[in-house]
Amino acid sequence: MSTKMLSFVSVSQSQPPRRGAAERRNDFDEIYEDFAPEQASTQASRCSQCGVPFCSIHCPLGNNIPDWLMLTAEGRLEEAYAVSQATNTFPEICGRICPQDRLCEGNCVIEKGFESVTIGAVERYITDTAFEKGWVKPDLPVRELESSVAIIGAGPAGLAAAERLRAAGHQVHVYDRHDRAGGLLIYGIPGFKLEKDIVARREKLLEDQGVIFHLGQAIGTGDGEVTLMQLREQHDAVLIATGVYKAREIGGPGSGLPGIVRALDYLTVSNRRSLGDAVPEGELDATDKDVVVIGGGDTAMDCVRTAIRQGARSVKCLYRRDRANMPGSVREVKNAEEEGVEFVWLAAPEAFLGDNAVTGVRAQRMRLGMPDATGRQSIEPEPDGLFTVKADLVIKALGFDPEPLPELWEAKDLEVSRWGTVKIDRERFETSISGVFAAGDIVRGASLVVWAIRDGRDAAAQIDHWISERASASASASLAAE
Structure with a gap:
């Protein structure tokens, strides 16, 4: 083992420099800076190089984290990048947006007594340095194949699959309804x-x-659109990687009032504005408004922090459980609080007030009850627990469901689950239509970007195998005919 490791007993955990809350409230720039080289090396050296690396086990991609931490500690950054990118198509993205506190860092062996290694920040540093030094190159195929694959969706699953399939030599075509590649990475x-x-x-x-x-x-099947069957006829295989974009709704009196908007609509307009696109002003802008965000996941955290930067008068987040049971990243909650977001825990909306537009949310105070069949505590209303929160913009961040693809695409042979996700063979990623595969959130439901990357890479391997098998079978049939 390298003599540079195991320094967690003498070196404290340190995060990269972070801009102050007052400064970062005024722009949409990233709040963390990169590690300085010496700091990255020092923090990487805190790794215990344990025999059973729980950080890797709890990483959906199975990243070889202890290996690239050791290489970083030794200053061997080009090798560290090579190890990192071997399992992860987008390490610089995962280093920024993965909830490390719930995955690798949250399961770090030294976390209990010494605080975890800052894995995400080191991962980001390695890849940013690799781009700066020119080490990142396109993975060009050794040989070109005649086979082609269509990928529907340019989000993380689709892009990860595209990179792997192209590296294998297939001709890859990515179709997306948006004007930029990236999906939620760009617009969400x-x-x-x-x-x-x-x-x-x-x-x-x-x-x-x-x-x-x-x-x-x-x-x-509309004007200018291409059908699933047309893609299937034009290509040897098709991968569905559309993600899930159908917002979950909330009912109750007043739920249809103007000023109550969906999280993704709100975030998309904000991101388009930051990208320089012309977007309509008004309902999807939090400037000088009292904003209430309903939900407790990472999308809710994105919304509250966006509203702060847009100059909202006040921003409150209503969540029906307590802080300990919030699904969003603990780090994101802390950042939001620093920036001025108020969290109203154990509060569930009951009705929306207003005549011509929303003016407030009537909410019910909740308390945690007995655990349910999954072990999670149920929630129940507090007696006489009604209260009102002022709001002239309410953002619903309650999660996403799949769009009804068989109906939208007139593809009745495409089987879906009772939740609307596309059914696949779990080993082969193939759907009920031969040669059509699916991966990412459209299969597993709304999940993390890192899981989408894993699914895209795994689906690509299965598609490559499927095409190779068919080519071999065709070649064998031709020889037999001769």
């Missing part, structure tokens, strides 16, 4: 967590690798 995640040039940089690498993008191309 604010710039203060992931600046958009980071995503554009990866898109350029994929283009240099030979991936062909068809942006602004919707799938369906």
Whole structure:
């Protein structure tokens, strides 16, 4: 083992420099800076190089974290990048937006007594340095194949699959209804967590690798749209990686009032504005408004922190459980509180007030009850617990469900689950339609970007295998005919 490791007994955990709350409230720039080289090396050296690396086990991608931490501690950054990118298509993105406190860092062996290694920050530092030094190159295929694959969706699952399939030599075409590649990485995640040039940089690498993008191309049966069956006929295989975009709604009196908006609509307009696009002013702008965000996940955290930066008069987040049971990242909650967001715990909306537009939210105070069948505590209303929160903009961040693809695409043979997710063979990623595969959130439901990357890479391997098998079978049949 390297003599540079195991320094956690003498070196305290240190995060990268972070801009002050007063400064970062005024822009959408990322709040964390990169480690300085010496700091990155020192923090990486805190790794215990344990025999059973729980950080890797709890990483959806199975990243070889102890290995690239040791290489970073020894100053061997080009090798560290090589190890990192071997399992992760977008390490610089995961280093920025993964909830490390729930995954690798939250399961670090030294975490209990000495605080975890700052894995995410080191991962980001390694890849940013690799880009700066020119070590990041497109993974060009050794040989070109005649087979082609269509990928529907340019989000993390689709892009991860595109990179792997192209590296294997297939001709890859990515179709997306938006005008930029990236999906939620571009339009859903604010710039203060992931600046958009980071995503554009990866898109350029994929283009240099030979991936062909068809942006602004919707799938369906309308004018200018292409059908799923047309893609199946034009390509050897098709991968559905659309993600899930159908917002979960909330009922109750007044739920249809103007001023009550969906989280993704709100974030998309904000991100488009930051990208320089012309967007309509008004309902989807928090400037000088009392904002209430309903929900407790990472999307809710994106919304409250965006509203602060837009100059909201006040920003409150209503969540029906307590802080300990909040699904969003603990780090994000802390950042939001520093920036001026008020969290109203154990509060569930009951009705929305107003005549011509929303003016407030009537909420019910809740308390935690007995655990349910999953072990999670149930919630029940407090007696006489009604209260009102002033609001002239309410953002619903309650999660996402799949869009009804068989109906939208007129693809009745595409089987879906009772939740609307696309059914696949779990080993082969193939759907009920031969040669059509699916991966990412459209299969597993709304989840993390890192899981989408894992699914995209795994689906690509299965598609490559499927095409190879068919080519071999065809070649064998031709020889037999001769």
